[in-house]
Amino acid sequence: MPRWKELPAETSNSERQLLVQLRRLKDHSDLSLAALASRTSYSRSSWERYLNGKKPVPRKAVEELARVCGTEPTRLIVLYDVAERARAKAPAPGRADEPSSPPRSVQPSSPAQDQEQGQEQGREQTPDQDSDQDQDRDRDQAQESASTSASASVRPGRTVPLGWTLAAVALAVAVAFGAGVLTARGWDDEAPAEKTGPVAVGAGYLRGQTYKCAVRRQDGELRAGHSDTREMLLDINSTGFDVVEAQCLLREKGFSPGVFDGLYDERTKGAAKTFQQAHHLVVDGIIGPDTWRELRR
Structure with missing residues (x-):
């Protein structure tokens, strides 16, 4: 039986109860994340995010997990509805890590910036049921965006505020570094949780x-x-x-x-x-x- 990672501290009690039951059901079925991906309409990485509390699990995923494991879904659906109501009452998290939009008076963006924006929108519109290989592509795009932003800041004939350039470069480097760490680490169900103090x-x-x-x-x-x-x-x-x-x-x-x-x-x-x-x-x-x-x- 895999040793599960600790759920995030911000996980509500109702969400925690739902995830505990889903984990228990998955463990009793002896199905790996890869096996779940092959028998449901959700990818291996999606199941990893759902069961470790990194992303809210959809109702359809709860129903499919119950079906694959051969159990009645009614009890799980009740827990899901309770967790869903708790999420609806919770305040929406802020987006403090993203720079605010520049004033309308600034000059039109360069083709390189338009390309970077299009790449970012493409990543946001990627369906949740993506393959694990998408992480490598995101990392390469982030590194390319960092190089493009840096070159745009010194291109003759273009005036780009230094603050925006540095913020864009820092954000792109952070995304690339995070993607690299996740790719190198992989999703290891058997990895034991670190033991520290309280x-x-x-x-x-x-x-x-x-x-x-x-x-x-x-x-x-x-x-x-x-x-x-x-x-x-x-x-x-x-x-x-x-x-x-x-x-x-x-x-x-x-x-x-x-x-x-x-x-x-x-x-x-x-x-x-x-x-x-x-x-x-x-x-x-x-x-x-x-x-x-x-x-x-």
């Missing part, structure tokens, strides 16, 4: 840090003070304060996972299974509404 994941949660459990009864239910959820789905690779809450409540019920670090690992899942069996629940190790209800009693 890492900020979001909303104050630090991965690698152990949290205290102060379980008390409040409003008729048990709470450990880390989360008040009663519905969040938790499974392998889930992280955050919802997991800390579940770990503390499991210990309070006599089924301690041993650690309280907010990482839903095999020990936590084993404790959850034992708890579910003792309370006559479905023994799947996934903490959902039914298990939360018993943990809160």
Whole structure:
């Protein structure tokens, strides 16, 4: 089973739950990313971006993954709809890395700049289902654009603001360098994640840090003070304060996972299974509404 990379810190809880379930489904099917690409209408690189949280997964991709893995898609579609609503409410990210448009009073752009703009528009209009070889072409185009922009800044008879020229060159070099790193690195599902000290994941949660459990009864239910959820789905690779809450409540019920670090690992899942069996629940190790209800009693 591949060892998944950590999801981006800005990933919302609803999006994180969807990706955890998609990863779990893909792992249980024993299908590689290349195999998924051959059986669906999405490329290998697209699946890598979707499952690692680099780009929102489309609804059609969720349905196709469920079909290929031979499972009912209803539950996944529900998680997708929740994540989609959360994305709709989130503010749109800024484009601070792009220079603003020059004033209308500047001179018309040179043919070289028109060519560079056309190349950039072509890259933006490339469908998401591209082949991995497109990265090499993007890198070559970025390097060519950098050379063209540099030569245009010194061409006789043309007046180009120095600031715009330097910004264009810096942007093109950055794109070329990023494409080169991705091409050299490749998409390696088996690459282990780097282990460092506590890492900020979001909303104050630090991965690698152990949290205290102060379980008390409040409003008729048990709470450990880390989360008040009663519905969040938790499974392998889930992280955050919802997991800390579940770990503390499991210990309070006599089924301690041993650690309280907010990482839903095999020990936590084993404790959850034992708890579910003792309370006559479905023994799947996934903490959902039914298990939360018993943990809160």
